[in-house]
Each structure stands twice: as C-alpha cells, then as structure tokens.
C-alpha cells in the first residue's frame with residue numbers, strides 16, 4: 382500500500398511539474414548594452430543596467446521588488462476581460478525597438494469527469510509586444526466571458542519571453558497565473574449518474590477499487606464536485622443508504638458532511654507566490670471530493686455473499702449552495718470470498734530502459750484443481766488524460782493476450798509482457814509516462830476476476 386501510494390504521488394508530482402507549471406522562460410543570451418554604454422566592456426554590471434521587460438499588473442506604480450514575484454492575479458468572472466500590464470524598465474536607446482513574445486493559455490482539465498467542470502475551452506492566444514523608450518508600457522488582454530453557468534475556477538497562465546536580444550525577461554517576471562472565480566450559483570453534484578450496473582465506485586471487499594484510472598493533478602476524477610460561487614462556506618450532508626450492503630457490517634461511513642474550502646481574495650491586491658490565497662496544485666481538493674477511502678471503509682467479512690452488495694450516498698441539507706443534477710452515487714462491493722483471480726499488485730510500473738519487459742503476477746484465491754484466465758493488455762480508456770499519455774499496443778507494449786494456466790496447488794503465476802522503446806511522452810517531459818490496462822477475462826467456471834491492472838511505462 383505504502384509503495385503504491387508513494388508511486389502514485391511520484392506520478393502526480395511529475396504530472397504537476399510537466400503539465401501544469403508554465404514553461405520557465407529565462408533570458409539565454411547576454412543583454413546587448415544600449416548606445417550610451419556600448420563602448421563599455423560587457424560585464425555583470427552591464428546586465429544590471431540592461432533594459433528589462435516584466436509582466437506586472439495594475440499596481441505597478443507602487444514599485445517593484447524581485448522578491449514580490451507578483452505572479453498571481455485573481456478576479457471574478459463578472460470583472461470581465463483581464464488587462465495585464467507589461468513594462469519596460471531601463472533605456473533601449475533612441476530609435477531602438479525591443480520585441481517580446483507572449484502566450485496566454487487556459488489550463489484544460491482532462492479525465493473521467495472533466496466535462497462536469499462546465500467551462501468552455503479557450504484556445505491559446507499568442508502575439509508580440511513592441512517597446513521603445515517612448516512606449517515602455519504594453520498590455521495583454523485575457524478575454525473573460527461573464528456567463529450564467531456555474532463552473533469550476535478557471536486558470537490561465539500568461540508568459541512572456543524576449544524575441545529581440547536587446548531585452549531581458551527575468552525569471553520572476555516571465556510568468557503569471559490568473560484565477561477567474563465564478564460568480565454564478567453555487568452547486569454541489571456528483572460528477573456523473575451511477576447505478577448498480579454502472580457504479581460510481583466499484584470496490585473489492587479488500588478495500589481496493591476494482592478499476593481505478595491513474596490520477597494526475599490535471600485529471601478530474603469521478604467524485605462530488607462544487608461549481609460556481611466559492612465565497613461563502615458551503616456544507617452538504619452525505620447520507621448513506623444501505624442496499625444489500627449493510628452499514629457497519631459491509632462498510633463504514635467515514636465522512637458525513639462535504640464542506641469544501643471557501644475562497645476569498647481582495648481584487649485590489651496583487652498577490653505573490655508566497656501569499657496568494659488560491660491554490661492550483663490542490664485542484665482536486667479545492668473543487669471536489671474524490672477519494673473513496675475518505676468517504677467510507679469496506680469491511681472484509683470473509684463470508685461468501687448470497688446477493689450482490691451495494692449502497693448509495695445521497696446529498697441533502699445544502700447550506701449556501703444547491704444540489705445539482707446528480708444527487709446520489711452508487712457504490713458496489715465485489716465479494717472476494719469465492720474463487721477469484723486478481724493481481725498481486727494492481728498498479729504496475731515498467732521501464733523499457735532497464736527491463737524491456739513488464740513482470741505481472743496473477744494470483745488465484747484457491748489452489749484446488751486446474752484453472753485458467755486470460756490476461757489482455759489494452760489501451761487505458763479510463764484515465765482519459767489524452768493521447769499523449771495512452772500507451773498503444775504494438776507501439777509501447779505487446780498487446781497479445783496470454784492464457785495463464787494454474788496447475789493444482791498453484792496460486793501464483795508470473796508472466797512477462799514485452800515493452801517497446803517508444804514509451805516516452807512528448808512534449809511534456811522525458812520523465813513522463815504512458816498508461817495501459819491489464820484485463821483478466823475468460824476465467825474458469827466458478828472464478829471471477831477482481832481487478833483491472835493499471836500499468837505505467839517509462
């Protein structure tokens with residue numbers, strides 16, 4: 382468990398670093414001194430006096446300190462288009478121009494519940510800004526539409542980089558993050574409809590999810606989500622309703638209230654990296670509740686079940702919010718007390734560079750007689766993190782199904798899946814990974830498969 386959690390954290394951290402952090406733009410070339418100092422040798426001091434372009438904002442007149450790194454802007458949707466000032470400091474010299482490129486990108490979430498977030502995707506916006514000694518201030522406009530739809534908080538990254546070599550863009554002034562808080566009605570809802578056949582969470586009695594997508598910080602997992610206005614403290618009661626599964630016999634409830642953080646900010650303050658009240662990196666926590674083990678526990682009763690087990694969580698008693706389109710989530714529990722096949726570890730990692738194969742251990746709960754099951758590697762349609770992250774059969778791994786036969790007394794079999802050297806994700810990071818699934822199908826009579834295996838390849 383610990384190892385799995387740690388590896389998941391690593392995966393999440395890599396994803397945060399690669400998918401979310403705006404590109405760091407550093408001035409690579411030494412600055413070219415302007416005419417007034419052209420005769421002087423280029424020294425460290427020349428850099429201090431070179432023309433500098435910075436992203437800043439409306440309170441620029443209060444002065445600038447590098448340690449302020451004023452990179453966080455917040456606003457409400459109703460405040461409309463955001464105008465971000467870009468300033469030239471120092472002198473270029475008479476008749477000289479400096480050009481800076483800019484890019485505005487909306488952070489696009491992906492994953493099973495991304496559509497629950499509600500906001501329209503805005504394509505990236507790019508352009509250039511030209512400065513002269515007479516024109517030392519320019520502006521980037523981020524268009525913001527005030528609609529009447531309850532949405533997630535929107536995030537934009539704004540970045541600038543020098544296009545001509547007579548200016549420097551200091552690291553601290555090269556990127557900014559804009560947070561747009563929704564002002565429409567607060568709504569709490571499950572991210573999708575569910576029922577016994579298509580449960581919200583499909584749990585195994587051992588407490589593991591039978592099938593769980595990889596979790597990345599950009600992904601919106603199934604859960605309970607809050608949309609719209611976040612300025613008031615919200616609570617919603619979670620009611621647990623038995624449905625063949627019995628509370629305190631088959632499961633326990635751990636959380637009976639959903640109370641997401643409220644957000645407040647002063648629109649007249651230009652926040653810094655150190656003191657901003659927003660947080661992007663805890664996105665899942667700021668918007669939703671998605672961890673099944675925070676909501677409930679599953680009790681392994683060591684009894685063969687006569688009926689399928691399940692229960693519901695229902696939203697009720699909303700305070701400072703309303704309940705949205707989907708007010709309940711259905712959870713099923715898979716009995717593990719009848720003969721079954723399962724993975725020794727449901728989450729597996731393969732590295733082409735070191736092993737060229739993935740080692741998979743399949744277990745059976747019972748050693749009696751012969752039994753078999755077919756292991757099928759297939760595309761991960763569950764994580765929905767996009768094409769970049771999906772390992773393809775025949776490209777990153779061998780997708781041939783393998784029949785695994787257990788002799789009498791055998792409860793564990795290990796097989797290898799060949800990996801191919803294409804498993805690197807571009808353009809985000811060479812450290813990033815791709816995902817695929819392992820399914821257990823065609824189990825011998827009397828057996829069932831408990832898990833879907835999740836594989837990360839590097």
Ligand SMILES: [Ca+2]
Pocket residue numbers: 458459527528529530563564565
């Ligand atoms: Ca609005």
Ligand SMILES: [Ca+2]
Pocket residue numbers: 458527528529530531532563564565
């Ligand atoms: Ca809105």
Ligand SMILES: [Ca+2]
Pocket residue numbers: 586630631680682686690
């Ligand atoms: Ca049970």
Ligand SMILES: [Ca+2]
Pocket residue numbers: 586681682683684685686716717718
């Ligand atoms: Ca049981």
